[in-house]
Amino acid sequence: MATLLHLDSSALFEGSTSRDITAAFRKAWEEQHPEGTVVYRDLAAAPLPHISGAAITAGFVDEADRSPEQKAAAALRLELVEELERADAVLIGAPMYNFTIPSSLKAWLDQVIIMGRTGGDTPSAAGTPVTVVTSRGGSYAPGTPREGFEFVTTYLEKVLGGMLGLEVDFIIPELTLARAVPAMADLVDKSDASRAKAYEDAAAKAKALATRLAA
Known part of the structure; x- marks a missing residue:
């Protein structure tokens, strides 16, 4: 049966739109x-360490000659890479945080x-839908x-498509602060419509992907 690798990176554990939509997709x-x-x-709940000098240099040292720090860093990277490679x-x-992704997600990417292996001319997880x-x-x-911006x-x-060779698709709920920010009151309807569409897209894309992988 198919394997789904699910990552959440929102620092909010309640009231997070991205978590709500990924939960709908997963369901x-x-x-x-x-x-x-x-x-x-x-x-966010269990942050990965940011890439370290030990993690970077481990790849240029024979396994038997690695320091304890390099061995630990390499083992973590291998665990994460194999999770990605096994995923269907x-x-x-x-x-979006300050116009870009959360640092917790950037840490995963760097690892x-x-x-x-995962990057280069023949990425090991190439073609995996994300x-x-x-x-x-x-x-x-x-x-x-x-x-x-x-x-x-x-x-x-x-990074996902160009470096890792994954097949990338986006679901983008916007205007999520409309109900909390008075200056955005006129945008509440658009916010609600965007959120509703995101839920619909999540369910539809999950079902379509499941059908595709089962074929």
Whole structure:
């Protein structure tokens, strides 16, 4: 049966739009794969260490000659890489923080990108479909005043698709702060519509992906 690798990175554990939408995707996925496997990492609740000098240099040292720090760092990277390589599909919750992704998600990316294995000419997980739920408090859609400040999809397209060779798809609920910020009161309806569409997209994409993988 298919394996889904599910990552959440929102620092909010309640009231998080990205967590709510990834949960909806996962629920629809599990309904299609009741005997399947979900590997879950909450990158906010259990943060991974940022890439270290030991982690970087370990790849250039024979295993027998590595220091204890290099061995530990290499073992963690191998664990994370193998989770990615075993996954039939990946689900990532990536809210926008200060125009880009949470540092907890960046830490995961830095750990799993290993040139010559997951990155390079023949990435080991190439072709794996990844669905990214990227929520944001305002709107950064084409034609909006802050279109040029959007560094979530633009970055993740390059790193997930360009470096890891994954097949990237996005679900983008916007204007999530409309009900909390008085100045955004006129945008509540648009916020609600965007959230509703995100739920619909999550269910539809999960079911479509499940059908595709079962074919």
